[in-house]
Amino acid sequence: MAKTQIEDINRNIYDFKKEDNYDYKIKKGLTKEIVEEISKQKNDPDWMREIRLHALEVYNELELPTWGPDLSELNMDDIATYVRPKSKLNSSWDDVPEDIKDTFDRLGIPEAEKESLAGVGAQYDSEVVYHSMKEELKKQGVIYTDMETAVREYPDLVKSHFMKCVPVNDHKFVALHAAVWSGGSFVYVPKGVKVDVPLQSYFRLNSPESGQFEHTLIIVEEGASLHFIEGCSAPKYNKVNLHAGCVELYVGDNAHLRYSTIENWSKNMLNLNTKKALCGKNSEMEWVSGSFGSKISMLYPMSILNGEGARTEFTGISFAGKGQNLDNGFKVIHNAPNTKSVINAKSISKHGGKCTYRSLVRITENAPKSKSSVSCESLMLDDISVSDTIPTNDIRTDEVEFSHEAKIGKISDKAIFYLMSRGISEEDAKAMIVRGFAYPISKELPVEYAVEMNNLINLELEGAIG
Amino acid sequence: MSKELLKVKDLHISAEDNTEILKGIDLTINKGEIHVIMGPNGSGKTTTANAIFNNPAYIDKKGQVIFDGEDITNLKTDEIARKGIFMSFQLPEEIPGISVSNFLKVAKGKITGKPIKIFEFKDELKKNMEELSIDPEYADRSLNVGFSGGEKKKNEILQMLTLNPKLAILDETDSGLDVDAIRTVSKGIEMFKNDENAVLIITHNTKILHSLKVDKVHILVDGKIVAEGDRDLANVIEQIGYSDYKS
Amino acid sequence: MILNETPVRTSKNFNSNNIELKNFEVPQENNGFLNRNIYINSEKKIMIVAESQEDSERLNDLYEDNKVLVTEITKSDFKLKYGVGQENNPNQFIRVLAKEGATGVAINLEFTFDEENTNLQDAIEIYAEKDTDLDVTISYVPNEEFGEYSYHNGVIKLTALENANVNITVVNLLNNSSDNLISFENKLLDNAKLNYTIIDFGGKNSITNYYTDLFGKNSDNRVNSIYLGNNNQLFDLNYIAHCHGEKSNINIEVQGALKDEAIKHFKGTIDFKKGCKKAVGNENENCLLLSDKAKSLALPMLLCSEEDVEGNHSSSSGKAGQKELFYLMSRGLTEKDAMKLLVRAKFNTILEGITKNDVKELVSNAIDSKL
Structure with a gap:
């Protein structure tokens, strides 16, 4: 039978470029002077400046990963780590400069805000240009703001959580992130408050040969709940851009957090992102992840189930086309009794793209009566693509139920018939x-x-076929 | 208008490993008729149905298939379906992520070539599901995924009623079913049957035939039709088996 | 010493890329190993053990139409792609050559460890020519009551030419103070069929590297393997299969149970190389944990560069089913007996693959005594 032609995502909507019209762009490279300059530009308090400088030292000490995709084309000397757009932080779209507002209009952000979101944050290059949340949530004590404001206005909360879930020395790109981070969102949901409608932050990288290093810090207190959506995209340039964000999630006892990501970076992006959640007693942490863009992606969100009865679920798909190497997966540490994880990962490879599912399930001695089930399916759409499955399952106690299943193959001829x-x-x-x-x-x-x-991935078939 | 609906002339077919499975099949089915093909395991019954549908898994197809006056021998499977032939599969495929109702909506649109009126479609589907005692929830479930053997077969009959073909080929739709399910399937066939269409039933046993007016029975052994007759032939076969016809 | 590197690395923190044996030293003394028995069954009962390479060539010429030749070979024949055998310094060379068309050949190699024979570094090559049918059983067993340290580092290489049908059983029942290192390397041509049964019970450390290249069209390799760990045994299993040939078939089945503080690392890689259209690979690994101190690590990898293939793997770990235990205990079995029965049931299908009855019994007794 003829080969399947599944079209690429039409990227027109993402690929428009705006003039690289910044207010301030730091010179390329990564030195102590540059990190100090970023800190100065951002008016960091002393403690934050110290974190940055310490992180830079750690960065210089750490090696590149000895596994996974080849990152040799990344040269930090070619990357500008801080680009401030020509806009202040606004709480009304009317105040956002025209070309930036136009970008988010085309991405449909203000429209979605009106229809289905409780709050929106929008970052353009290194700074957040818009942040807003519904009044009633403010009254309930919910905080949703950009990270810089949080550092200024809630220093105790930030200080006690920032880079505590993800330690600076976790890996080289976490250290890089901590040294040059800028932008991102801070969410605080007080005890018992249920945020029914999602909050969404959107990250847009417009400037060529630059990096985006936003920091997302979310604290969901005991019994509270939240759905947070993260979107990202960038136009395509010829040279590599770098994304090394960091997401730290604190899910309190009996709390619920759902974190959804649509990653659609352009195909010159190296997406080396780190996401981790610390989960309390009987809490529930859900990850939903769609990975479509990027040239190289190394993304393994992680749940650490520290509280008894904590549950986590990961649902993810990667779709790699020509020239893409998407090395994605999930990590979970069961570290308390009765914890549970459910992992459902899929991938599609076509036109020479490569998908790798890489994971870790670790059930420690502290986690009797825990359960984990993993299901992993890969679809190959042609014979020039690659699909690898590399899961590590580390079971350290006996009273557990652990199962892992993986399948690889093409579309069944019988099903087609x-x-x-x-x-x-x-x-x-x-x-x-x-x-x-x-x-x-x-x-x-x-x-x-x-x-x-x-x-591309249409939920319903009507109209989309033919 | 001619009454002749399907004419199969000297049909040969081989499997991928070059063994000949069908060694010259001739078959004529007129509008308004119910035909039955019986035969032992491996005699080529399912292959006959698949060959009419031009399943690409087979090779060396020779002979001719004429449907409604048109040569469909080398049409693609979907084109054949759009001409008005339907096949109920012996082992229906499980397709995750596509609901029964959406699937049928798309298929019906393709086959009729007209846009589907959603409410009319849903009402009809609901009615047919009731008639076949299928839980209405199944309309939203993934196609055949996790269905029991009987549910899959009933789902095939539901598809037949919805797509309303001119010729329905039922490949062992009765096998592995309990008495109630066989009755439901027979009921579906009765609901479907009229003077303008035809049914070709491939089966092992005669239970499914009891309530149906069978016009002709063909006995298939080792890739050839070795005997033909009226429904009494089916009863004889049920009594004595195929041994008389084996070489 | 770092051994058993996986073909593809993953994060260092996962501790699954290799095994590092601490305080491990290759014994300096290598005095040879004499306790070796070879039994041969074939249409022509001929066995030849040559003293040197030249001798072996001479004998090969002499008995050209022999169905079976057993000859000594040299280390230079033993270059391995993977494996822990590079470290070995052979004191036993054996080549089994089944000439074209030889069928009904059964060979049994026994290596028995005792006070005098504590260091075995064997290099075995099995060469099955076209249309042969060969059954080989190799066992590494200590003499009764021998509880001292022994060292085994073996290499078993197999080449199976067109239509060869080879059945190999390898049994490791070394005592728990020993070290067992073993490397398998197979090469299969068109329609060659290889059944491997590996019984891996012995050694303080038991490190296995199994590597198979399915070059041939329709080549077929089934590996059935069981391990049973108690005390502080460590098993590190690195199984790698490369499918190159069209319709090649690899099936890896690993069943095991761990008692006490035993540890098992299973690393399985099925690599579908470009061009292996319609290849099928299955990998199933299951570990029964019989103690809360036992640890099971699994890295079941599927690597795929070909569209038209079918690859499946499954891996599971956990306690014995409480329902089954309860059922058996309701019939009067003690929990211990019930557990034994369940472990045995799990191993049974694989034990069936052992063709020699005395070896089967040996393994069966070992299961009892370990449990």
């Missing part, structure tokens, strides 16, 4: 099967603002 016998053409049948494959994940993705993606 079955659909064709109902009058559906071969191409449509294949597209249908691919959508069906991705459905368990795509139905979890917030699609309000990702219209183009919706065309």
Whole structure:
């Protein structure tokens, strides 16, 4: 049978470039002077400046990872780590400068804010240009603001949590992040408060040969709940851009957090992001992750189940096309009794793209009666692509239920024949099967603002076929 | 208009390993008729159905298949389906992530070539599901995924009623079913059958035939039709088996 | 010493890329190993042990139409792609050559450890020519009541030519103060079929590297392996299969149980190379944990550069099913007996693959005494 043609995501909506029209762009490279200059530009308090300088030392000491995709094309001397856009932080879209506002308009952010979100943050290059949240949440004591404001206005909260969940020496790119971080969101949900409508932060990198290093810090107190959505995109340039964000999530006892990500960076992006959640007693941490863009992605969100009865779920899909190497996965540490994890990962490789599922499930001696189940499926759409599955399962006590299943293969000829016998053409049948494959994940993705993606992984078949 | 609906002329087919499975099948089915193909395991019954549907898994297809006056021998499977032939699969495929209702909506749109009126479609689907005693929840479940054997077969009959073909080929739709399920399947066939369409039933046993008016029975042994007759032939076979026809 | 590197690395923090044996030293004394028995069954009962390479060539010429040749070979024949055998300094060379068309060949190699024979570094090559049918059993067993340290570092290389059908059973029952290192390397051509049964019970450290290259169309390799650990035994299993040939088939089945503070690392890699259309690979690993101090680490990898393949792996760990235990205990079995029965049931299908009855019994007794 003919080869499947599953179209690339139409990237027109993401690929428009705005003039590199910054207010301040730090010179390229990574030195102590540069880190100090960023700190000065950002009016850091002393403690933050110290974290940055310490992190730079750690960065210089640490090696590049000895595994995974080849990162040799990354040269920090070519990357500007701080680009301040020509805009202050605004709470009304009307005050955001026209070309920046136009960017977010085209991405559908203000529209989504009106329709389905409780709050929105928007970052352009290194700084957040817009932040707003519904009044009623403010009254309940919910804080949703950019990280810089949080450092200034809630120094105790930030100081006691910043780089505590993800230690600075975790790996080289965490150290890099801590040295040059800028922007990102801070969320605080007080005890018992349920935020029913999602908050969303969107990160846009416009400036060429630069990096984005936003920091997201979310604290969901005991019994509270939140759904947070993170979106990211960038136009394509010829030289590499770097994204080394860091997400730290604190999920209190009986709290619930759902963290959804749609990553659609351009295909010159190295996405070396770190995300970790510390989960309290009977808490629930859900990750939903769609990874479509980037040239290289190394992304392994992690749940650390420290509280008895804590649960975590990971639902993720990677879709690698030509020239992409998406090395994604999940990590979970079961560190208390009765904890539970459910992992459901899928990947699609085509046009020579490479998907790797890499993971760790560790059930420690402290976690009797814990359960973990992993399901991992990879679809190969042609014979020039690559799909690898590299899971580590580390079980250190006996009273557990652990199971791992993985499958790799192509679209079944029998399934195609079955659909064709109902009058559906071969191409449509294949597209249908691919959508069906991705459905368990795509139905979890917030699609309000990702219209183009919706065309690819369409939840419903009507109209999309033919 | 001719009454002839399907004409199969000297159909040969081989499996991928070059063994010939069908060694010259001739078959004529007129509008309004119910035909039955019986035969032992491995005689080529399922292959006959698949060959009519031009399953690419087979090679060396020779002969001719004429449907409604048109040569469909080399059409693609989906084109054949759109001409108005339906096949109920012996082992229906499980397709995760596509709901029964959406799948049928797309298929019906393709086959009729007209946009589907959603409410009309949903009402009809609901009605047919009731008739076949299928839990309405199944409309939103993934196609055949986690369905029991009987549920899969009933789902095939539901698809037949929804797509309303001119010729329905039912490949062992009765196998592995309990008495109640066989009754439901027979009921579905009765609901479907009229003077303008036809049914070809491939089966092992005669239970499913009891309530149906069978016009012709073909006995298939080792890739050839070795005997033909009326429904009494089916009863004879049920009594004595195929040994008389084996070489 | 760092051994058993996986073909693809993952994060260092996962501790699964290799095994580092601390306080491990290769014994300096290498006095040879005499307790070796070779039994051969074939249509022509001929066995030849040559003293040197020239001798072996001479004998090969002499008995050209022999169905079976057992000859000595030299270290230069033993270059390994992977494996822990590079470290070995052989004191036993054995080559088994089944000539084209030889069928019904059964060979049994026994190595027995005792006070005099504590250091075995064997290099075995099995060469199955076209259309042969060969059954080989190799066992590494201590003499009764021998509890001292012994060192085994073995290499077993197999080449199976077109349509060869080879069945190999390897049994390691060394005592728990020993070190067992073993490397397997197989090469299969068109339609060659290889069944491997590996019984891995012995050694304080038991390090296995199994590497197979399925070059041939329709080549087929099934590996059934069981391990059973008690005390503070460590098992490190590194299984690697490369599918190159069309419709090649690899099936890795690893079943095990861990008592006390035993540790097992299983690393399994099925690598579908470009061009291996319609290849099928299955990998199933299951570890029964019989103590809260036992540890099971698994890294079941699938690497795929070909579209038209089917790859599956599954891995599971946990306690014995409480329902099954309860059922057996309701029939009057003690918990210990019930547990034994469950472990045995788990191993049974793999034990069935052992063709020699005395070896089967040996293994069966070992299960009892370990549990």
